[in-house]
Amino acid sequence: MAFGACVRVVRRRTGRFVVARGLVLATAMLVGCAGAYAPSAGAATLSGSSSGTHELSGDTVPEVHHLGPTSFTTPGPFGVGETTLKLPTDGAPVEVWYPATKASVLGKSVATYDVSEWLPPSLAKLIPAGFSVTYPSGGVEGVAVADGRYPLVVFSRGYAGFRDQSTFLTSFLASWGFVVAAPDHYSRDLTEVLGGPTAATAKTTDVQDLEATIALMSHENTTAGSPFHGHIDTKKVGAVGHSAGGVAVEALAAADPKVATFIGLAGATVGLPGDATHGADSVVPHQPGLLMSGTADTVVPTAGMITAYGKMHAPKRLILIKGAGHLVFADICEIGSGQGGLLAIANVLKVPIPASLKPLATDGCNPPDLPPTEGWPAVRQAVTAQLRHVFGFDSSAAGLTGLVGAFPNVVSADESES
DSSP, X not given: OOGGGGOOOOOOOOSOOOSOHHHHHHHHHHHTTXXXXXXXXXXXXXXXXXXXXXXXXXXXEEOOSSOOTTTTSSOOSSEEEEEEEEOTTTOOEEEEEEEEOHHHHBTOBOOEEEGGGGSOHHHHTTSOTTOOOEEEOSSEETOOOOSSOEEEEEEEOOTTOOTTTTHHHHHHHHHTTOEEEEEOOGGGSHHHHTTOOOSOSSOOOHHHHHHHHHHHHHHHHHSTTOTTTTOEEEEEXXXXXXXXXXXXXXXXXXXXXXXXXXXXXXXXXXXSTTOOSSSGGGSOOSSOEEEEEETXXXXXXXXXXXXXXXXXXXXXXXXXXXXXXXXXXXSGGGTTGGGTHHHHHHHHTTOOOOGGGHHHHHTTTSTTSOOHHHHHHHHHHHHHHHHHHHTTSOSSOTTTSSHHHHSTTTEEEEEEEO
């Protein structure tokens, strides 16, 4: 492997890449040489399925003239901007994707993150000098928020994940007129998982991290001089999470009535094996909820998600992705897929991967599981439609119905209760 040929000049971002020790190194070595296999980090383009916007209750809302089960499978009318903020509670970075004008992003480079900067010192010293480990994160830095006001969506990543892990979805939502904020959770980051010291002086819970993120974005909205001043509708808040993040957003909804809806992607609170018996994690929220599960998921099996759905209050919805694994809701399988994936590279580098953590890097990445990229359009459709419907942007639930027919090879079940 010729490391020197993989170096790129990229932006620098503070934070840490939170995966298992061996997996991080494998990712670091792999992503730097995987440009041909990663989502494009080139110039922003101007594709989209909505041609305009209108104002509704003070919010700027993309127009959809014929709402249906495929209305949100392509990007919306906005370009996507991106920036990194910090939580005042523990300094954890928060990645924010937001609507921008298409003219402001046209021809500009899509942002990337450098994995090598987030490695523990013991692993960072193994990276060759001058070697950049980069991966696209979906937005363009340094562009203004598009005129208007937009709902806030907080995103919680999975255990041993990282805040950028699902950019296929987080940046996509910004193109449809949402401000999306994803904090890192120091309580379950790489250093904490390995039993070492963290950057936080005191541990916070996932719900506290998400509440702090909402407070941060509310402060940005009311602060003169902030790029987000006047651009966030803090009365419309949604929460989306993957795996452990799915648990977090359901618990957040139970604790905070300001959260209008929660969406658990391969994760839920009440109903899964080992669920909590007290605290926010043991309470079923009354807000509308959507759960999604891959039927081949071995990390959080579908049977548990069906049980969790049964415990939820109506209105509720459950969508099953046919033959998909745990990582259909993340970008991880696409990192180095052309070279056999993360574990294959780790084997070449003779980096040991603990058996208990291997599923977090591979579940859903390999045949016969559904390739994640084939599941992404249905995931984008369902999440976007759920948010818009609950926020009142679409009075009809047509964006959430007929998914089995619209995605016959992807969606195996779509159940709901009003």
